[in-house]
Amino acid sequence: MKKILTSLISLLLITGCASVAQERSLNNLPDNAFSVKIPEGWWKPKHIDKYLITKDGVFLQYVLIQQRPIDRPYRNTKKKLNKGMLPQEAAGVIIDEIASDRRIYNFNVIENAPAIIDGSKGFKILFTYKDKKGSAFKTLYYGFISGDSFYNLRYNAAIRHYFEKDITAFEQILSSFKVVKDAAALSIALDR
Amino acid sequence: MRYLASIIAVCCLVAGCATSRPVPVTQALSASAEEQMLWSRAQEEQDTINCSGVLYQDAEIENYLNQIAKKLHTNSISPDISFQIKVVKDPNLNAFAFPNGVIYIHTGILARMDNEAQLAALLAHEMVHCTHRHSMRALRSLKDRTQAKTATAQNLAQLLGISGSIASISGYTRELETEADRVGLDLAVKANYDPREVLKLFELLKQEIEIEGIEEPYFFGTHPNVRQRIENVNNWLAEKYRGKIAGIKNRDVFQSRISRLVLDNARLDLRQGRFLVAQRTVEKFLALKPDDARAYFLLGEIFRQRCRQDDAAAAIKYYEKSISLNPSFPEPHKAMGLIHYKDGEKRLAKKYFESCLLLSPDIADKAYIQGYLKLCVTNGEG
Numbered sequence: 195m196k197k198i199l200t201s202l203i204s205l206l207l208i209t210g211c212a213s214v215a216q217e218r219s220l221n222n223l224p225d226n227a228f229s230v231k232i233p234e235g236w237w238k239p240k241h242i243d244k245y246l247i248t249k250d251g252v253f254l255q256y257v258l259i260q261q262r263p264i265d266r267p268y269r270n271t272k273k274k275l276n277k278g279m280l281p282q283e284a285a286g287v288i289i290d291e292i293a294s295d296r297r298i299y300n301f302n303v304i305e306n307a308p309a310i311i312d313g314s315k316g317f318k319i320l321f322t323y324k325d326k327k328g329s330a331f332k333t334l335y336y337g338f339i340s341g342d343s344f345y346n347l348r349y350n351a352a353i354r355h356y357f358e359k360d361i362t363a364f365e366q367i368l369s370s371f372k373v374v375k376d377a378a379a380l381s382i383a384l385d386r
Numbered sequence: 387m388r389y390l391a392s393i394i395a396v397c398c399l400v401a402g403c404a405t406s407r408p409v410p411v412t413q414a415l416s417a418s419a420e421e422q423m424l425w426s427r428a429q430e431e432q433d434t435i436n437c438s439g440v441l442y443q444d445a446e447i448e449n450y451l452n453q454i455a456k457k458l459h460t461n462s463i464s465p466d467i468s469f470q471i472k473v474v475k476d477p478n479l480n481a482f483a484f485p486n487g488v489i490y491i492h493t494g495i496l497a498r499m500d501n502e503a504q505l506a507a508l509l510a511h512e513m514v515h516c517t518h519r520h521s522m523r524a525l526r527s528l529k530d531r532t533q534a535k536t537a538t539a540q541n542l543a544q545l546l547g548i549s550g551s552i553a554s555i556s557g558y559t560r561e562l563e564t565e566a567d568r569v570g571l572d573l574a575v576k577a578n579y580d581p582r583e584v585l586k587l588f589e590l591l592k593q594e595i596e597i598e599g600i601e602e603p604y605f606f607g608t609h610p611n612v613r614q615r616i617e618n619v620n621n622w623l624a625e626k627y628r629g630k631i632a633g634i635k636n637r638d639v640f641q642s643r644i645s646r647l648v649l650d651n652a653r654l655d656l657r658q659g660r661f662l663v664a665q666r667t668v669e670k671f672l673a674l675k676p677d678d679a680r681a682y683f684l685l686g687e688i689f690r691q692r693c694r695q696d697d698a699a700a701a702i703k704y705y706e707k708s709i710s711l712n713p714s715f716p717e718p719h720k721a722m723g724l725i726h727y728k729d730g731e732k733r734l735a736k737k738y739f740e741s742c743l744l745l746s747p748d749i750a751d752k753a754y755i756q757g758y759l760k761l762c763v764t765n766g767e768g
Contacts, residue, residue, distance in 0.1 A: 272659030273691065280728065282754040286691075290657045299438035307753035326434065 220247070226261050228345065231370035233363045253329075255351035255360050257367055261343050270294035275344050281308055284339055285317035288346075292321070299324040311345070312371050314338040322353060332357040334364065340373060347371060420529075421485075421522055428484040428521075435474070435490065442473035442493055442647065450643045451491070451509070454502065458510050461576040464517035471509065473647070477654035477663075479591055483512040485521040496644055497651035497667055498590055502636035503574065503583035510570035510577075518569065520562045567615055571622060580633035581623055588616050597662060645674050652684055661692045679712035686721055698725055716746035720755065727758050736762040 218237040224245055236247040236257070248256040264275050268291045275284055285306055293301050301323045309318040316338025324330050330353040337346040349364035351357040435441070451471040459469055467487040477494040489512045499505055515521070558566075567584075575581050592612055648671045655664035665688050672681050686704035689697040702725060705718040723738035739755050739762070749755070 271657065272661075274659075276693065278728070280724070280754075282724070282751060283691075290659070294658050299440065301439070303750075306750065308757050324438070326438075328434075328437070 223247075226259070227343075227374050228259065228261060229370075229372045229374055230259065230367050233366055236363070249360060249363070250356070253352070255349070255356045257347065257349050257364055259345075259347045259367075259371070261345050264339060264342050264344050270296075275339060277339060277342070279339060281315050281317040281338065282306075284337060284344070285319055288317075288335065288337060289319060289321075292323075297326065299326065299328075300330075309336055309338075311336050311338045311347070311368070312373055314340050314373075316345075330354070334361070336368060345373065420525065421519075424521055424525065425486045428486050428488070432484060432486075432488055436472075440474050440476065442475045442650070444473070444647065447473060447644060447647055451505070454506055455489070455509050455513065457577050458506060458513060458573045461573055462513060462517045467516055469513060469516070475650070475654060477651055477658055477660065479594070481508055481512055483515040485516060485519065487513075487516050489513070489516075493647055493651040493654065495591075497648045497670075498594060499587065499640070499644075500590070500637060501583060502640040503579040503633065504587040504590075505640060506574045506577060506579045507570060507581075507584035507587055510573040511566045512570075513573065514566040514569040515558065515562070518562075518565060520558050520566070523562065524558055563615075564618060567618060568622060571619065571627075575627055575633065578633050580635050581619075581627050583635060585616060585619055585623075588612060588619070594663060641674055645671060648674075649678070649681055649684065656684065656688055656691065659691075661688050664688050677711055679708045679715050679718075682708035682711065683715065683718045683721070686718060690721060690725060698729070701725060714745055716742045716749055719745060720749065720751065723755070723758065727762070732762040 220232060220236070220238050222240065223238050224243065226245055232247060236249050238247050239252055242252070245259045246252070246256050248254070264277060267274065268287075270292075271287065271290045271294050273287045273290055275287055279287075289303060289306065292298060301321065303319060303321045305318070305320040307318055309316050316336060319335045319337075320332070321335070322330065322332050331350055332353045333348055333350045335346060335348040337344060339345075347364075347368055349361065351360060448471065451473070452469070455469045455471050459465070459467075469487045469489065471489050471491065473496065474490050474492050476492040477497075478492055479495045479498065481489065481491045481495055483489045489509065491508070491512075495508065496505070499508075571581055571584060574584070648667055652664045652667035652671065655667060665685065668681050668685050668688070672678065672685075675681065682704045686701040686708060689701035689704065702722065705722050705725075708715060708718040709722075719738045719742035723735045723742060726732075726738060727735035736759060739759050742749060743752070743755060743759075
């Protein structure tokens with residue numbers, strides 16, 4: 195009886211670990227026209243269908259990378275990005291979008307400056323905010339316009355402890371970021 | 387989340403078809419455990435709002451709003467409620483009341499108003515939600531409908547706490563909203579305000595909703611719909627207030643008190659990309675203060691950011707006006723630099739960027755401006 199119980203417990207542990215390992219993988223990252231190198235230990239939550247990865251859970255930190263059509267409307271501002279915009283103007287639209295979001299409290303821009311991302315002229319915005327429960331977060335948001343797309347990479351983390359802890363990992367991801375112009379080469383270039 | 391969604395669904399069902407059980411309004415406030423719970427929940431939500439950075443901080447405006455509320459409160463049925471009016475930085479047309487007498491008004495609705503009589507009508511409406519205990523009545527109605535299915539008193543208490551707060555923000559039943567309109571109008575008339583102004587307020591808001599194609603907000607919401615509300619007010623004016631149309635409006639006092647808020651709200655409209663509304667609001671402000679450099683700069687920003695044909699020329703005109711009114715205001719210099727930089731006029735861009743940095747060496751966009759200046763020089767136009 196004791197043997198059976200031990201076996202059952204072991205089986206439970208093994209299957210439990212297996213399912214966690216399966217969840218904490220980079221499988222199911224959506225295909226995109228960019229490539230990045232993701233450091234060890236980061237994984238994609240199953241239930242999110244975006245290019246979003248985390249290390250300790252999305253409420254503690256995440257990196258989100260997006261390529262969106264330049265003319266796609268935003269949720270909180272009617273302003274739109276356009277091809278002829280300077281990075282500073284694009285940053286202004288993004289700040290207005292975030293500042294108009296009713297789920298964002300105590301929004302405060304710490305830095306708004308030019309940046310180069312994959313050789314393109316863009317911007318970086320560093321800001322803090324709180325959610326409705328009063329939890330404080332810090333976000334580093336990089337963005338640039340290329341052709342008909344707006345690319346953005348953002349690192350969001352709890353201010354306390356987590357933001358500083360994983361900023362280096364985000365910088366590695368950012369420096370490895372490449373827009374893949376040839377869609378056929380996409381699957382080869384995706385370096386996970 | 388699912389729990390909250392079910393409660394909202396229950397609320398919607400109740401709001402849609404229930405007739406709320408009357409609460410004796412003379413009964414002492416906070417007498418029952420239910421009401422105390424409601425107030426406690428309201429306080430929690432107010433704490434969240436008050437700490438969220440969304441409050442518009444202007445003691446003078448708050449004092450003014452509280453004075454109007456006090457004047458209206460003289461004739462209310464529930465003198466033991468202590469009203470407190472606060473302003474929320476939000477360009478959307480809304481106002482909401484918590485059962486404990488704390489009322490929040492958005493800058494958006496204040497900025498659209500024309501006079502004190504319209505403000506009084508709005509405040510009186512919200513105050514009636516408190517004095518006539520509309521949250522409590524909504525909750526009792528909810529309780530009647532959910533009691534049988536609720537296992538414990540504690541569950542019910544949670545249900546009441548959450549749904550009560552929701553009701554105060556998202557609106558009440560048609561019956562309760564009509565009561566707030568009717569009694570609110572009466573309070574405004576008793577305080578000697580012109581009752582016709584409530585109609586003008588409705589019309590003003592209706593126009594804007596049509597221009598912007600926005601959803602009707604709560605104050606102007608669908609319970610009952612706006613046409614019905616206008617019709618109701620027209621009927622009351624004809625029947626009850628015939629001959630009492632010469633009340634006070636206090637237009638000048640109102641407009642001078644809220645002028646700064648009007649301009650601040652135009653910035654919020656611009657942030658949301660509501661260019662036409664922002665433009666009208668700034669023009670309204672300029673009618674009061676025609677020599678304000680910040681207002682001309684904001685008009686310039688509206689045109690520059692809208693990016694339609696000929697907008698750049700209009701923006702330049704307003705920036706130049708702003709600079710002529712206040713040459714030491716750095717923002718229009720920066721904006722002029724941007725327009726000329728994008729237009730390839732690097733020499734002019736350089737001149738404005740340099741003057742901007744001279745006026746404000748630590749301006750927030752300094753890093754961008756320094757980058758533009760480098761390019762102006764390397765392009766050989768320095």
